[in-house]
Amino acid sequence: MIALVDYGAGNLTSVRKALTALGADFTVPSTPEDCRRAQALIVPGVGHFGATARLDAQWRDAIGSAAASGTPLFGICVGMQWLFEGSDEAPEATGLGAIAGRITRLDGNADRRLKVPHVGWNSLEFRGQARLLRGLATGAQVYFTHSYAAPVTAECVASTTHANTFSSVVERDNIFGVQFHPEKSGEAGLTILRNFLEVCG
C-alpha cells in the first residue's frame, strides 16, 4: 500500500484521481507510524512551503527512516522541495534533508518579460539516466506552477530553465522528486507516475 501523505497543503483530489486512474493502491496515513509500514510514500503539495511545517519531527523521522531503509519516496512540487533542507519561502520550516541544498526564489527578469510565478508548460532537459523518465525523451513538456525552485545538484536528472536553471526532476536510489505536477501534465505526467508505481513494484 502506498501512503499519500496529506499535510493540508492544497488539495489532493487531482493526485488521488491520477493514482486511481493508474490502478494504484493507496491510503492517506493518519499517523507517522503508518508511514513506516508503507510500501512507498508520496508527498504531494501545492501552495506554500510553510504548510510543510505540519510535517513535524515525528513525521520527518518516520518518513526519513522509511526512506533510509529503502522505501521509495516521491515528492511532488512542494513535496519535492521538502526533500531538500529548507526553503527561503518559509525559513522556519525544516525540510527532510534527504537531498543537500536549499530552495530559493526564481529570479524574474522584467526586461525579458519572464514572469514569476512560473506557470505553464515547460520542457525537461535530461541530464542522465532516470527510472522516473523511462519512455520519455528530453524536451518532454510538463505543467509547472511555482515561484521557488531547487538547485541543480548531483541528484538532478532533468532540469528546466525559467529565469534560472533549476532541478525539475531529482532521483537518487529510492528518492524521487518532480517540481511540476505529473497529475496535471497529460500523458507525459501519467508516464512519470506509472514509472514510479513500477519502482514500487
Place this chain on the structure above:
Amino acid sequence: MLTKRIIACMDVRDGQVVKGVQFQQLRHAGDPAALARRYNVEGIDEVVVLDITATLESRQALARTINAVAHEIFLPLTVGGGIRSEEDAAAAVDAGADKVSLNTAALRRPDLITTLARRYGSQAVIVAIDAKRRDDGFAVYVRSGTTDAARDAVAWAREAEARGAGEILLTSMDRDGTKAGFDCEMTAAVSDAVDIPVIASGGAGSVDHFADVFTRGHADAALAASIFHYAESSVSELKQYLRANGVPVRL
C-alpha cells in the same frame, strides 16, 4: 522555454455547454465531458469551466459537471461562476478543480482572494476581469457584465495580484463572441502592469488572432470557446500555426 498556453473555455448552463455573443444570445454547444475529451486529444493545455448563470441565479458551480470533466482530462482545470465564498471554492476544489476563478465576489469581497490564496496557494486563485474600453481606460464590469464596477482594469489587476491572485483572466466584453480578434492593447496594458500571468479572452476568431495576442498583446495564455466548440479551428492546427510563426507552444 515556457510555452504560451491555449485554454478552452466551456460556458456551462444546466450541465450543457452554451455560448453567447457579447454575453447574450446563448446557443448550445454540447456535453462538457465529451468536449473536454476531444480537446485533450487535440492538445489543449488547460480547460476552464464557467457556470455562466451562477452569479445571476445564485447557483454554485455544478459539482457534477466539474467531476465529469475532471475524469476526462489530466490537465489543469479551472472552475468559475458564482464562487462567492470560501465554501463555494472548497466545493469546486473538492469536485476536482485545480483553480477557482473569482469575478464579482473578488470585487465585492477582495479579502476572499487572500483567504483562498492562503488556503490553496496563489496558483489556485484566478481573478477574472470583464472589461470594456472607455476613453479614459478599461472599465471593469461585474455580475456577468451587467454592472459597472467603477474600477479600472489595470488598477484592479494590480490590486488582485497584491492580494494574492495567481493569474488574471482578462475578458474583453467588446470582443466577446465577435471573432474580431483579442483586444491586444488592453491585454498588453494589464500584462505589463503585473508579474503574474495574464490569460487573454474574448474575440478569438482565427489563428492569427492568437499569434497577435501573444506578441502584441503580451499574453501568457489565450482562452477561447466557440472557435474550438464548433471545430472551426482545431487546437492542433492552431498550435502548428503558432509554432510556425515563432510562438512557443506545447506540441
